Amino acid sequence: MNLEDGTRTLILVCQNVDCKSKGAGELMRRLEEAFKNRPEVEVRSYMCFGTCQQAPNVVLYPQRHWYSEVKLSDLSDIIEGIQQGKPVERICNKVDSGARELIYALLDAGIY
Amino acid sequence: MDKQSTFDDWIELFRAWQKNLGLNQKEIEKYQFETKYDQIPQSEIEFGHYRGERKWEKILHVPDQRIRDALLHLIIYQGDTEFASVEQQRNLLNTAPSDYDFLGLMRVMCEEMRHGWQMSTLLIDHFGQTGKTEAQKMLQRCADQQQRLLGSFNQPVNHWIDFFTYAEFIDRDGKFQLTMLSTSAFAPLARSMPPMLREEYYHLLTGNTGLMRTLKAGRVPVEIIQKYFNKWIPTAYDLFGTDYSSMARWSYVWGVKGRFDERENSQEPDLDNLNEHNRKLYVKEIQTYIEAMNKIRPEGSPELYVPSTCFNRSIGEFAGKSYDPHGNLLTQEEYDLNQDEFLPSEKDLEVLRGIFKNQDWIIQVKSGA
Numbered sequence: 001m002n003l004e005d006g007t008r009t010l011i012l013v014c015q016n017v018d019c020k021s022k023g024a025g026e027l028m029r030r031l032e033e034a035f036k037n038r039p040e041v042e043v044r045s046y047m048c049f050g051t052c053q054q055a056p057n058v059v060l061y062p063q064r065h066w067y068s069e070v071k072l073s074d075l076s077d078i079i080e081g082i083q084q085g086k087p088v089e090r091i092c093n094k095v096d097s098g099a100r101e102l103i104y105a106l107l108d109a110g111i112y
Numbered sequence: 113m114d115k116q117s118t119f120d121d122w123i124e125l126f127r128a129w130q131k132n133l134g135l136n137q138k139e140i141e142k143y144q145f146e147t148k149y150d151q152i153p154q155s156e157i158e159f160g161h162y163r164g165e166r167k168w169e170k171i172l173h174v175p176d177q178r179i180r181d182a183l184l185h186l187i188i189y190q191g192d193t194e195f196a197s198v199e200q201q202r203n204l205l206n207t208a209p210s211d212y213d214f215l216g217l218m219r220v221m222c223e224e225m226r227h228g229w230q231m232s233t234l235l236i237d238h239f240g241q242t243g244k245t246e247a248q249k250m251l252q253r254c255a256d257q258q259q260r261l262l263g264s265f266n267q268p269v270n271h272w273i274d275f276f277t278y279a280e281f282i283d284r285d286g287k288f289q290l291t292m293l294s295t296s297a298f299a300p301l302a303r304s305m306p307p308m309l310r311e312e313y314y315h316l317l318t319g320n321t322g323l324m325r326t327l328k329a330g331r332v333p334v335e336i337i338q339k340y341f342n343k344w345i346p347t348a349y350d351l352f353g354t355d356y357s358s359m360a361r362w363s364y365v366w367g368v369k370g371r372f373d374e375r376e377n378s379q380e381p382d383l384d385n386l387n388e389h390n391r392k393l394y395v396k397e398i399q400t401y402i403e404a405m406n407k408i409r410p411e412g413s414p415e416l417y418v419p420s421t422c423f424n425r426s427i428g429e430f431a432g433k434s435y436d437p438h439g440n441l442l443t444q445e446e447y448d449l450n451q452d453e454f455l456p457s458e459k460d461l462e463v464l465r466g467i468f469k470n471q472d473w474i475i476q477v478k479s480g481a
Binding site for chain 2 (some may be wrong): 015016019020047048049050052077096098099102103105106107109111
């Protein structure tokens with residue numbers, strides 16, 4: 001799934017206490033800027049993923065790429081990965097799989 | 113009661129309250145209790161009679177004593193619920209099914225205490241000796257002795273299914289109340305809400321994912337989980353207040369408490385049915401979450417549902433009436449005979465005690481809070 005084949009992508013950026021204290025606000029701002037001309041991408045805040053010890057967290061849906069401990073320096077790789085449909089392996093899916101599946105179940109149910 | 117002079121006096125009382133509850137564990141001692149304010153999007157009063165005027169920064173700016181009394185009431189009740197929830201939940205630290213859950217509960221409790229701290233700050237900073245006295249009384253009432261001001265907060269939280277259900281549905285009412293206060297004409301109260309709401313979202317997630325982990329594990333009968341929904345959700349309905357509430361009407365007219373969807377709702381409010389309006393939005397929201405849970409419940413198990421707003425109510429037109437959870441009116445005799453089908457029974461507790469002996473009743477999660 002990548003932008004070239006028209007996959008609609010939701011980029012969810014946690015804006016809760018721990019993620020915000022570690023720069024999630026700026027991450028979100030830069031992602032919004034990067035995709036402002038791509039209507040098939042929506043950058044949205046998410047109030048809590050519950051994986052606060054690995055903050056900041058950014059989740060791509062429906063791709064199910066979960067980025068944790070994201071730094072500003074990771075953003076260019078993340079953006080390129082979204083465009084090419086490839087995850088950035090070094091920071092992708094490092095959070096407990098059980099925790100991830102719970103959030104995906106909520107997203108699958110349309111709760112975001 | 114000794115007269116409080118300063119906030120430091122209150123902090124001493126707060127520490128004593130924590131110690132009395134057995135809450136001086138090192139994780140709590142590490143937590144930074146502080147007052148937090150955030151910017152609010154509107155500096156003018158957003159609704160009601162004073163709409164368009166500058167929000168009130170100090171209690172002296174509030175033009176009418178009745179409005180000051182209403183604000184005092186709202187802040188006292190909000191603060192009371194925060195300390196109450198800690199009293200209700202504290203014993204669960206000893207039975208956490210995992211480190212993840214222990215740390216999660218610890219964080220929830222610390223943040224609830226901080227919310228109580230926040231409300232106490234407002235009382236002490238803005239309401240003179242009355243505020244100081246009320247902040248003190250908040251630490252003297254106790255859920256264990258059924259002294260808390262609202263019904264939900266005197267109910268026992270006996271085990272982790274109780275807790276997850278409470279966090280999902282009672283904390284969700286908390287989200288609604290905080291959102292309604294976030295549009296308040298009293299600026300310090302409005303500014304207190306965004307940090308509290310952010311923290312509250314973690315509590316909701318704890319409840320929601322706890323229930324989902326329990327359902328996915330498939331060991332706790334879904335029928336029993338439903339009974340805990342039936343125990344807590346009606347108390348949440350009550351937290352929205354009665355219909356035709358003059359308190360709700362005047363709080364709106366005075367601009368101190370808006371509708372849950374105030375900033376998105378351009379329609380004129382029905383001042384006689386404000387509580388019902390908010391309660392309906394709550395029902396709609398919990399329906400969404402319960403539908404999500406039904407998608408992962410064990411195959412062949414009964415569907416979870418939202419109990420009727422007529423069922424098991426303590427206030428309003430349905431108070432004390434013998435409706436079943438589906439909204440059918442029974443005779444009192446029928447209700448009494450079938451009560452164990454609707455609400456958690458001793459037999460259910462016995463079943464749960466057996467299940468809780470093994471950790472496999474809930475999907476384990478490795479990451480911490």
